[in-house]
Amino acid sequence: MFDIQEELKKLPDKPGVYIMKDANGIVIYVGKAVVLKNRVRQYFHQSANHPPKVQAMVAKISEFEYIITDSEVEALMLECNLIKKYKPKYNILLKDDKHYPYIKVTMNEEYPRILKTRRVEKDGAKYFGPYSSGFAVNDAIDTLKKLFPIKTCNRKLPNDIGKFRPCLNYHLKKCLGPCQGEVNKNEYHEMMRKICSFLSGQYDEILNDLKAQMEEAAEQLEFEKAAQIRNKISSMTQLSEKQKVLSTDGQDRDVIGFSRDATDLCIQVFFVRNGRVIGREHYIFEGEGDEEIGYSLSTFIKQFYNNVQFIPSEIVIQNEIEDSETISQWLTEKRGHKVSIRVPVRGELVRLVKMVSQNAEVSLKLFKDRLKRVDNVNEEGINQLMKLLELEQRPRRIEAYDISNTGSSEIVASMVVFIDGKPARQEYRKFKMKSVEQQNDYASMQETLYRRLSRAKKEKEENIEKPKFSDLPDLILVDGGFGHVSAAQQIADEFEYRLVIAGMAKDSRHRTKSLVYNGKEYELSAYMPLLRLITEIQDETHRVAVDYNRTLRAKRYTHSELDEIEGVGETRKKALLKHFKSLAAIKKADIAQLMEVQGINEKVAIKIYNYFRNK
Known part of the structure; x- marks a missing residue:
């Protein structure tokens, strides 16, 4: 029997890798530590304020083992290999470890x-x-073959010279x-x-050479040749324009940015070679949106550069990571030359990182849009909702409420309706508080639900032809915790409605983060799927709610005496x-002058005139 508390006492104060396992002996997490004793013990401290994902992992740990290393760099290398081997459930996993394509020029051959290729070798x-993508490489190679009369066959030269027909x-x-x-x-x-x-991005030399050839051919009246060279210039210009210029220092670097929401994380990489973007790639990490971003970036960098064939001299990242020095040392050993990791604070690189981050935001949005187009996504979320809360019937109509206010003014509430997991905007309703004059979310929630349910009751009693509130919800969701649920439940009980409120x-x-229901909190x-739906x-x-609050505030700030x-x-x-x-000119105008305004009759003109004179 593995006694965790006893084994914690045996941990050494040396660098290494620790491996967490569940009751079935399956590896669920792999991590590295500068001091194993300190790092592993942190998971089991009662007072530790771990994020929900870590809490869930710790609850499943039945045993752990560790491997001592001579240095933190060795621990990092071992961690990368073990994550790749076991693919633990609670590690951030880079699912796409493809080898990116490169253009290879065989300058080590007599006739290159x-x-x-997808492998970078030290072969000269x-x-x-x-x-x-391979398409981008093929496109570039095809263009170069049109521009230059280069050898494309596999004949071994000079041994095969003269042995075959051309x-x-x-x-x-x-x-x-x-x-x-x-x-x-x-x-x-x-x-x-x-x-x-x-x-390498040095286009000017070749373009100038081609232009000179074209002008010479034109002067010699060789117009067909000049036209061919002109077409080459056009092709070369188009190929060069596909590579966006990002910097003038001509350095090789990767720029890494991110975007995240409550559920998911997107990390984007721009490959910059000789100051030009020659490619980019993004990675979606589902369920990692709430993870500490420094940890997420660190994990991504280790897994990403453990697989790629080429490592640039500089990696520019959006956010600080804890073990940047160790990773830099590891990458330097892997590359054979110095590799630096930096977070820019000013200048051109800040703009580059911002651009990459914006692209990550777009990629994340497109990913979310694709999810919404899949019909069974919210369906699965609703099924999880029923199972988690042990609901007796499927919540077809869900109503959600939130309160927004500006101190004691513009206290409003929103009622949003989802039917079969999709927003039904024609069913949305907005409320401006009538009885609540001071900031009080509980009282505001109660007034809102009272007005909503009383309208439903009145519509049914009076048998109104086109009711707006008669369709009662299968589930009410209020923005808040136990206090908000209790306040809402009191109103439902008052109307004797058996409503499910969370x-x-x-x-x-x-x-x-969670749902509060029947006195329990459900992480x-x-x-x-359920987290995405509730989010x-x-x-x-x-x-x-916020939009309605802003609208009312805007009206108040543009209020005029004419409104009275x-x-x-x-x-x-x-x-x-x-x-x-x-307004000063309106105050001075007489009745005849006021009536000159379109839409102002004598009766209204007199009211305006008397209002300002009496005042």
Whole structure:
């Protein structure tokens, strides 16, 4: 029998890796530590304020083991390999460990070629990339083949010179024909050097050379040749424009930014080579939105660079990470040259990080939009809701309520309706408090529900043809905890309605955390479809309440003395101000002058005149 408390006492004060297992012996988490004794014990401290995900993990730990290493860098390397091996449930997992494509120029050969590859080797060839897709590489190689008459076959030169007939590319003048021994090796290498310069982002030399050739051909009246060179210039310009210029220092770097919401995290990487973006990639981590971002970025960087073939000299990140020095040392050893990790605070790099973060935000939104288009997503959330709260019937109609106020003014409430897991905006309602004059969320919630339920009762008693409140909810969700649920339940009991009422509770960062129901709090981190559904409902309810509050505030701040005059509405007020230009001029006008304004008759003119004279 594994005694956790006894085993904690045996932990050494050395660096290493710890492996957490559940009751079935399955690895559920792998982590590294500078001091194993301190790090592992933190998980089991009674007073530890762990996030929900860590709490859920600790509850499932039945045993643990550890491996001592000589240094933190060794621990980091071992951690990466073990995560890749076991794919633990509670680690942030980089599901996509694909090898990105590169363009390889075989400068180690006497007659170099241009190839697509997914492996970077120390073989004397030059590599350019990574590119975000094989299509992007193929497109670039095809364009280069049109621009330069390069060798594309696999014949081994100079051994095979003169042994074969020239291919079709030779006759079409798409290859210089080094297999026929007609090409000077130095001249061929010079052409390949220009191609490498082009792939490095140095376009000016080649473009200027082509323009000079085009002008020379035109002067010699070789217009067909000039047109061909012109087409090459156009192709080269288009290819160069596909690579966005981000900086002028020409350095290789990866720029990493992120965006997250209550449930999910998106990390975006821009590959910058020689100051130009040649590719980008984003990764969605479902259920990791509430994780500490420094930990998430650190975990991502370790897994990402454990797989890639090329590591740049600089990695620019949006947020500080705890073990940046250790990761930098590990990457330096892996690359063979210095690798720095930095969080910019000013200058051009801050703008780059912001741009990457904005792209991550767009990618996360597109991911969420795709989820919403899948019909069974909210269906699964509702099924989890029924099971978690042990509801007797399926909550087809869900009504959610939230309160918004500005101190003692503009106290409002929103009623948002979801039917079959989807927002029914035509059913939304907004309330402005009538009896509550001071900030009191409980009293405001009670007034709102009282008015809503009394309207339902009245509509049924009077048999109104087009009722707006008669359809009672299968579930009421209130924004808040136990106190809000209790306040709402009192009103339901008063009307003798058997309504299911639950509270939507948030964490310290105002993110949806749990449901409060029947005196219990239900953590949602283990129920991702349900968490997404409740988050969507809570955010929508909050948005409607805040928007209504802002609308009322805007009206109050634009309030005019004209609003106090009977018969002067918004249209007549605008007409008066447009005609007289100012309120002071309206006050001085007589009845005849007031009647000159469109929409102002004698009766209204007299009321306006008397109002200001009496005042």
